[in-house]
Every structure is written in structure tokens, then in C-alpha cells.
Amino acid sequence: MISVRGLTKRYGSTAAVEDLSFDVAPGAVTGFLGPNGSGKSTTMRMIMGLDAPDAGQALVNGRPYAELAWPLREVGALLEARTYHPGRSASRHLRALAAGGGIPGARVDEVLRTVGLSEVAHRRAGTFSLGMAQRLGIAGALLGDPGVLLFDEPVNGLDPEGVRWIRDLMKGLAAEGRTVLVSSHLISEMALTADHLVVIGQGRLLADTSVAELTADGASLEEAFFRLTSGSATYRGTAGPSAAAPHAAAPSDTSPTATSHRSTR
Ligand SMILES: Nc1ncnc2c1ncn2[C@@H]1O[C@H](COP(=O)(O)OP(=O)(O)OP(=O)(O)O)[C@@H](O)[C@H]1O
Numbered sequence: 665m666i667s668v669r670g671l672t673k674r675y676g677s678t679a680a681v682e683d684l685s686f687d688v689a690p691g692a693v694t695g696f697l698g699p700n701g702s703g704k705s706t707t708m709r710m711i712m713g714l715d716a717p718d719a720g721q722a723l724v725n726g727r728p729y730a731e732l733a734w735p736l737r738e739v740g741a742l743l744e745a746r747t748y749h750p751g752r753s754a755s756r757h758l759r760a761l762a763a764g765g766g767i768p769g770a771r772v773d774e775v776l777r778t779v780g781l782s783e784v785a786h787r788r789a790g791t792f793s794l795g796m797a798q799r800l801g802i803a804g805a806l807l808g809d810p811g812v813l814l815f816d817e818p819v820n821g822l823d824p825e826g827v828r829w830i831r832d833l834m835k836g837l838a839a840e841g842r843t844v845l846v847s848s849h850l851i852s853e854m855a856l857t858a859d860h861l862v863v864i865g866q867g868r869l870l871a872d873t874s875v876a877e878l879t880a881d882g883a884s885l886e887e888a889f890f891r892l893t894s895g896s897a898t899y900r901g902t903a904g905p906s907a908a909a910p911h912a913a914a915p916s917d918t919s920p921t922a923t924s925h926r927s928t929r
Contacts, residue, residue: 665690665843666711666812670720673706673867680706682867683720688845688860690811693838695858695875696847699893703867704847705743708816711845712741724812736765740805741814746797750790754781754800757789758807767808775803780829794821802833813837815846819853831857855885863889865896 666688673681681703688694698704709715711722713729724732724739732738748757758772776782779799784792789800798818805813815834819827834857838844845862848854854861854875861878863871870892871878878888 665725666814666845667723667726668707668711668720669723671707671710671717671722672719673703673710673715674718679867681710681717684864684867684869685720686862686869686872688843688862690843691838691841692859693834693844693846693857694860694862695854696845696862696864697849697851697854697889698847698864698870699896700849702864702893702896704864705816706867707864708741708743708814708845708847711814712739712743714743734766734808736761736767736808736810738808738810739812739814740808740810741816742798742801742805742818743814743816744801746801748789748800750788752789753786754789754792754803755785757800758803761804762807765808771807771809775806778806778833779803795823795826798822798826798830802830811841812843813845815844817847817849819848819850827853851886851889863892865893868896870896 668687669685671681671684672679684703684707696704696707706715707722710717711724711729713735721728729735729739752760754776755772758775759769761767762769762772773782773785776785779802781796781799781803784796789797792800798821802815802818805815815830818830818834822830831853834844834846838859846857858875860874861871862869875885879885883891
């Protein structure tokens with residue numbers, strides 16, 4: 665179980681997360697959605713004790729991360745791929761993690777099998793592709809067999825087989841009764857994976873609802889997402905190549921129609 669209560673984090677004048685409250689329940693995959701820069705990674709970092717909140721709390725099983733007796737056994741996370749020493753093999757990297765977390769070394773071979781990296785276990789992890797690095801990160805998250813799992817953009821850089829594998833893995837973890845929070849920009853993927861959604865914009869809660877409820881009026885999840893976040897995208901591109909290329913001599917560059925597509929922010 666994850667509980668976020670009044671969580672707030674500011675970087676200078678930027679409010680990355682603002683008075684955010686939600687719970688993530690066990691036994692379901694909860695998708696964590698929001699436009700770029702809306703505060704998803706910052707929230708996950710605070711849940712994992714990597715950033716300190718300016719106000720509020722992020723609790724795992726009722727406690728802040730720093731107060732967990734055996735953190736790796738309670739919560740595992742893939743926050744960024746490639747958080748290992750490139751000269752170390754996958755196996756050595758995981759053995760070091762296991763030793764630090766009081767986890768038996770035999771567990772390393774199990775998680776390597778789970779993520780499909782057994783055959784490259786002794787290769788330097790620095791030579792891994794992005795997809796392999798994601799798998800190694802997931803192996804690290806699973807190492808302590810924790811009941812709570814966080815994945816920040818886990819399908820980034822994965823091929824279709826990898827995407828499907830992660831989807832099945834997350835569903836399987838939830839079916840075992842674990843708490844699974846996963847952020848993604850891929851709405852279509854979330855439609856296939858998540859049971860529940862927490863949607864944020866500019867650090868604030870926009871929706872905390874089931875996928876079924878959000879799409880009950882017949883809208884696709886993508887439409888529902890755009891409707892929710894239309895006022896809170898921080899970064900927006902322009903409408904097309906003519907707007908993006910100021911040197912292009914297209915007449916529409918200066919037409920009112922072209923400028924009307926431009927973001928005001
Ligand atoms: N270490 C930091 N220093 C300064 N500003 C930061 C820092 N980390 C995050 N921010 C700012 O906080 C805001 C939220 O960022 P965050 O990375 O949490 O968003 P996100 O929803 O994960 O974005 P994305 O979907 O693009 O990964 C952004 O405005 C970002 O620039």
C-alpha cells in the first residue's frame with residue numbers, strides 16, 4: 665500500500681508537486697499519468713525516499729521509506745535505467761544490491777531468470793541495450809520480493825515483445841496481491857495494463873479513478889486523458905513542420921490559421 669498525503673515539493677519557484685494526496689491499493693495495477701513535467705518522477709522519488717518533501721508525506725505500508733526496516737523487501741522500484749556501474753556484470757550488480765539489502769545471493773539467479781537475462785548475467789552491464797538495462801532495473805526492483813513496486817516509464821525503449829512482457833509481468837504482480845504503481849506516457853499501453861489511474865497535472869491531482877469509470881461515457885482513454893489535462897500541459901509543440909521551421913518559406917507560416925495553432929505557453 666502506498667499513501668501520499670498533502671505531498672509538496674518545490675524547486676526554487678517551480679512547484680513540482682503541490683498538495684498531492686492519493687492511495688495506491690494492493691491487487692491492482694495503478695497507472696500514474698500526466699503530461700511532461702507534471703511531477704510523476706518527483707512523486708515517485710519522494711515515495712522511495714530519494715527526495716525530501718517540503719510538506720506532506722509519502723508512506724509505504726504506513727511508514728516513510730527511511731523508517732522501513734528492510735526497504736528492499738518492502739518496496740522495489742525502477743526509476744531510471746542504467747543506475748549501475750557499467751563495468752560490473754548484471755550478476756555482480758545484483759549480488760551487491762542483495763548483500764546490502766540482506767537478501768540471499770540465490771535470489772539473484774531467480775530474478776535474472778524472471779527478467780530473461782540469465783544468459784548475459786556475466787556480461788558487463790555497460791554493454792547492455794536500453795531494453796536489457798530496463799530488464800536489469802526490473803530485476804533489481806524484484807530482488808527483495810517486495811509487496812510494493814514502482815515503475816517509472818518501464819516500457820521506454822522496449823521492443824513489442826518487451827512491452828508485452830512488462831505488461832504481463834505487472835498484471836501478474838498485481839494478481840499476486842502486490843501494489844503496483846506505473847507511470848507511462850503511452851496511454852494505449854495504460855489502457856491495456858492499468859485497472860486504476862491517478863492523473864496529475866502541474867503537480868496537482870486531476871483524477872483518481874478506475875479506467876472503467878474514466879471511459880464510461882464511451883470516450884477512449886486518450887480522449888479522457890486530453891480532456892482532463894488540457895489546461896495543465898507545461899510543454900506543447902507547434903502544429904506542424906511549417907511552424908517548427910522558421911526558415912521554411914511556406915505562406916502559411918505567417919497566416920492567422922498557422923499562428924492560432926501555436927501554444928501560448
Ligand atoms: N532536481 C530538480 N531540480 C529542479 N527542477 C526539477 C528537478 N526535478 C524535477 N524538477 C522540475 O519539477 C517538475 C516536475 O518534474 P518531473 O520530472 O517530476 O515530472 P514528470 O511528470 O516525471 O515529467 P516527464 O513525464 O517529462 O518525465 C518539472 O518542472 C521539472 O523541471
